[in-house]
Structure formats: C-alpha cells, structure tokens
Amino acid sequence: MKIYPLAGLALATTVVFSLGCKDKTYTKAEAVTMPAKTPQENYANYCSGCHGEKMDMFVDRQWKHGNTQADLEKSIRDGWANEGMPAFDKTFTPTEIKELATYILDGVKNTQTYNLDDVPVTGIFESEKLTVKLDTIATGFDVPWGIAFLPDGSLLATERSGKLFAIKDKKKQEISGVPEVLAENQGGLLDVAVHPDFKKNKWVYISYSKPKKEGNRTLATTAITRGELKGNALVNQKIIFEANPYQPTRHHYGNRMVFGKDGFIYLSVGERGNEKQNPQSLGNNQLGKIHRIKDDGSIPADNPFKDDNGKPTSLYTYGNRNPQGLAFNPWTGDLWENEHGPRGGDEINIIKKGINYGWPVTSYGINYDGQPITDKTSAPGIQEPIHYWIPSIAPSGMAFVTSDVYKPWKGAVLVGAMRFKYLTICYLDGNKVVSEEKLLKNIGRVRDVRQGPDGYIYVAVEAPAGGIYRLVPVK
Known part of the structure; x- marks a missing residue:
C-alpha cells in the first residue's frame, strides 16, 4: 500500500x-x-x-x-x-x-463549541446545578503551577519561574531555599505537596525541572526535593527523585505528586517529547511513567518492575505521555490520572500497577503537524482510558468533589482545561464520565484545581488572571 x-x-x-x-x-x-x-x-x-x-x-x-x-x-x-x-x-x-x-x-x-470568546465581566459563574463566585486568595502570578494546604489554614503555591509562596489571610510570603530550576518553555518550578504528618516533620515536597551541564549542552529532568519548612525557608533539603535519562528537550516534564493511604508518593513524569524511545522503555528509563516511592525516596518492595539485578524500581506504570493530574478517588480508593494527548486524545486513566497505558502504540490523537501517529486506539495488553477528549482541552490538575459545600457537584471530578480556558466538571456514574459542564469560561488557563481541608475548591489560573481563587457558592 x-x-x-x-x-x-x-x-x-x-x-x-x-x-x-x-x-x-x-x-x-x-x-x-x-x-x-x-x-x-x-x-x-x-x-x-x-x-x-x-x-x-x-x-x-x-x-x-x-x-x-x-x-x-x-x-x-x-x-x-x-x-x-x-x-x-x-x-x-x-x-x-x-x-x-x-x-x-x-x-x-x-x-x-469549545471556542469561548466571551470574556468574564463579573466574578460570578453559573453551571446547570450551582452558581459560584470567585473569591480572590492571591494575585500577581504568571504561571501558578501547583497548590497545597498546610494544617494552619494557609496554602503553598508555586510560580513556574522558580518561586514558592505561602499564602495566609490573602497575604503572600515568599519562601526561600527553592532549588535552581530550568525555567524554560514548560520547565520550571512545578508541583508542591505536603507530608501527611507535616505537623510533626514539617516536610514539603516540590518538583521542578533540574538542569545539568553536559559539555556545551544543558540537559534537564524532572526532580523532586524534600525540605523542612522552618519559618519562611526550606531547609535540610534532599533530592529524593531524579528521572533518568536527562534530556535536551524543554517540555513534557509532568509532574504531579500525591500521597496515598499507604504513605507512599505517587508521581508522574512526562516522556519529554521523545515518544519513540521513552514511554515504552523499562529498565533505567523513567520517562513517560507513573512512579511510586517512599517519603524518603526509597523504593517499596512490592513495586511491579525490577531492574537487571532483581531489585524493585520506582516504576509503577508506563506508556504515559504527559500526565499533569493525579487524585485518589475517595469512594473507590483508585488513583485517577489525566494526561495530555498530542492533538486530540487527552485522557483520564485509572492507574493500576504494572499496566501499560499505550502511548504511543495507541492514541486517540494525531501529531501536531497533522501526521497520524498510530492507527490504533486499542491493542492487546494495553489499558484504554475511561474517558478522552477530542479536540484536546490540555488537562491539568484534578480534584474529586466530596464536600457538602457543593452538594449538586458532589461525586464529580474537576479538571482544568488550559487550552480553552475553563474548568470542566465531569459527572460520574461509577467509573464512567456521563456528562460534562464548562465552568469559569474564559477565565484563563486553569493550571491546578484542589479541594481544600475547609471543603472549598481552589483553582490556580495563569496570567492575565494570574492568581489563586476560591469558588464560593452563591445562595
């Protein structure tokens, strides 16, 4: 042919x-x-x-x-x-x-239907089931990448350019001690997570694009460092994860981090734009994967993949493209993930250990230049997504709604849609997305969404809105 x-x-x-x-x-x-x-x-x-x-x-x-x-x-x-x-x-x-x-x-x-031209004129947004207004928590951000909550009611927020902030009572305080990041293209300071036992150990985890010189080239990878938050500084830092191999590209770093009930950290790493080599390669290739590590970076003994010496590795799944959303389903205990497809084919997956999620053997998308990547959307031995988007919405962040603050949305999962600048509400029937709504239309690129300990939903929105906002129901 x-x-x-x-x-x-x-x-x-x-x-x-x-x-x-x-x-x-x-x-x-x-x-x-x-x-x-x-x-x-x-x-x-x-x-x-x-x-x-x-x-x-x-x-x-x-x-x-x-x-x-x-x-x-x-x-x-x-x-x-x-x-x-x-x-x-x-x-x-x-x-x-x-x-x-x-x-x-x-x-x-x-x-x-995704072309949302109307610029918001008020801070009030309607959905079919609930109307909310935006409560401004902090502004002055360019790309607020990740948010996490501290026990005292404050929150931490990363700025991709390389700054970490603590926000309390709507006031920002910069945290010193952030490691050097390669803030180029999609790289920089990425996600932030707080240890479940933070009150005792004060540990904060941040992920970032870590540079490394090799001759006259600068390579980079996704790395995670752990540090103690003392006052307004991160101290006693330790790098607990570095994804190999380092790459010359400046995109598809991932990264989200979430603690499981087992106490382990589940984290995502993108395939760095090299789909032909990285996502389907096991061994010492950690790109295009979901990983599971202990809180000090050591490896759980029951992780599914072993190295050449029979020792467990950090790899938990493979065949992932660029995952930027991770959240545990509070009703089933399953880990849910969203990841960017190429041009079309963004996915929601339920993550199970040892599973191949297909990229680039299967995909619902095409390449950015219009060329087909694969003619397969399914194949033996590959787990299909439970939901996908065509065209791409560029998903980032993920949060299940469990709070009675939003009773009409309770049971749904929220995902930021960066390409079309809204927050998508995915209504569920078990593990099936049965309908979607677009909320916060044209607010800006929604980079992260979290439900806080106070039961309210918080979103991180890129410039020009450039800030952290809380969604408050209008009665």
Whole structure:
C-alpha cells in the first residue's frame, strides 16, 4: 500500500492512494462496485487511514483548501492530484459526496463549541446545578503551577519561574531555599505537596525541572526535593527523585505528586517529547511513567518492575505521555490520572500497577503537524482510558468533589482545561464520565484545581488572571 504526502483536505497529512481502512484496503475499481454506505462508514473505510479513526481528529486541523460545504465537496469529488489526494468522483455518488462533506462539517461544529470568546465581566459563574463566585486568595502570578494546604489554614503555591509562596489571610510570603530550576518553555518550578504528618516533620515536597551541564549542552529532568519548612525557608533539603535519562528537550516534564493511604508518593513524569524511545522503555528509563516511592525516596518492595539485578524500581506504570493530574478517588480508593494527548486524545486513566497505558502504540490523537501517529486506539495488553477528549482541552490538575459545600457537584471530578480556558466538571456514574459542564469560561488557563481541608475548591489560573481563587457558592 503506497503512501503519498499531503492530503488535500488538511495541511501536512498523508493519504493512502489505494482506499483503505484498518482491516482491509480497496482499489478504486473495487470500491466503485461496493454498495452505498452511510457517511460514517465511508469515512471509516476511505478517510480514517489518513485523517484519523475518529473524525473529530480530522476536523481539529488547519484546512488548506477551505472548509465550506462546497469546498469539501470539491476536494472529495475532484481531489488534488498534485498534492497526492485522489479524486473520488467515480467512487462515490454525488449524494454520498454531499453526505460525507456534511458529516465532516458536523464534526467541525462540534469542535466550535469549545471556542469561548466571551470574556468574564463579573466574578460570578453559573453551571446547570450551582452558581459560584470567585473569591480572590492571591494575585500577581504568571504561571501558578501547583497548590497545597498546610494544617494552619494557609496554602503553598508555586510560580513556574522558580518561586514558592505561602499564602495566609490573602497575604503572600515568599519562601526561600527553592532549588535552581530550568525555567524554560514548560520547565520550571512545578508541583508542591505536603507530608501527611507535616505537623510533626514539617516536610514539603516540590518538583521542578533540574538542569545539568553536559559539555556545551544543558540537559534537564524532572526532580523532586524534600525540605523542612522552618519559618519562611526550606531547609535540610534532599533530592529524593531524579528521572533518568536527562534530556535536551524543554517540555513534557509532568509532574504531579500525591500521597496515598499507604504513605507512599505517587508521581508522574512526562516522556519529554521523545515518544519513540521513552514511554515504552523499562529498565533505567523513567520517562513517560507513573512512579511510586517512599517519603524518603526509597523504593517499596512490592513495586511491579525490577531492574537487571532483581531489585524493585520506582516504576509503577508506563506508556504515559504527559500526565499533569493525579487524585485518589475517595469512594473507590483508585488513583485517577489525566494526561495530555498530542492533538486530540487527552485522557483520564485509572492507574493500576504494572499496566501499560499505550502511548504511543495507541492514541486517540494525531501529531501536531497533522501526521497520524498510530492507527490504533486499542491493542492487546494495553489499558484504554475511561474517558478522552477530542479536540484536546490540555488537562491539568484534578480534584474529586466530596464536600457538602457543593452538594449538586458532589461525586464529580474537576479538571482544568488550559487550552480553552475553563474548568470542566465531569459527572460520574461509577467509573464512567456521563456528562460534562464548562465552568469559569474564559477565565484563563486553569493550571491546578484542589479541594481544600475547609471543603472549598481552589483553582490556580495563569496570567492575565494570574492568581489563586476560591469558588464560593452563591445562595
């Protein structure tokens, strides 16, 4: 089956010249004699090999030859011979061409529901079940990456540029002693977590992009340091985790951290943009994985993967792309995770030890240049997500609503949607997302969301809103 570059309907993709689907390919002569099919079937049989198994993958691209009904019908009917796309005028009837173009345009309309142009004019936001107003906790942030709560009612917040703040009574106090971070592109100071027994040990954990010189290059990795919070300083620090290998890239670091009831730290590391080598590699490759470590960085004996000497490693799962949300489901005890797909295919996964989550063998997304990454959304031995988003919403942060402060939302899970600048409420039936709502529309890139010990929900929003906010129900 010969593949030619650049299909006419989308920029920078490929086209299979002999018409095909996942299981069988057809020549034009064979296709002409086939009975009429629905536009969904025609898309699956003749378009999905180039434009993605899910039609929404196709519509979330840049269009080269127009995206009106007439433009699509012309492209399907006449093709673009100089660009490698064949004409389908002898394959489909005029009615089938029209129906296929309409089917694609309906998908475009679905993606347009994410375009939220209205800028908020008040701090009050309505959902179907509850109205809330924003209570400003702290401002003056550019990219507030992570938030955590201290027993005295204050909270900690990281600024990706490399600063850590304590916030109490709506006043910010910078914490000294933060390690050197490589604040470039997606790197910098990332998540923050507080030890469950903080009252006794004062331990705070921060994750960051750690630089390392190698000749004339600067490499970086995801690292975690533990320190004692004494007054306004982190002291007695110890690096308890460094993900190997260091990489020259400046993106896909992960990282979220969460303590389990077992007392262990569960943490995520991105694959650093190198999907061909990192996420499916075990051994000493810690990128594109979920890890489990003890609070001092040592390794639990029952972790599922062993090194060449038979000793347990920190690896807990693999085949993860860029996970930026971790939270334990309080009703089932399961660890839930969200991760960025490429262009489409952001996921929610339930994390189980030893499991392969597929990246890049399976995916519901395409690459950023429009090229297919894989034609598989499922495969033997790979755990499928319980939910995925097409187009990508760029999920970050995750929190289950357990508080009676928000009774209509209780039982839902909240996820920040950075690409479209809102907070998504995912209503659940067991482990299934049955519906979603968009809240805080166009507030800005929601980087983190947490439910505090006081029962209120807190969100970290990037500039221009640039701050930490509490959601207060309006009665």
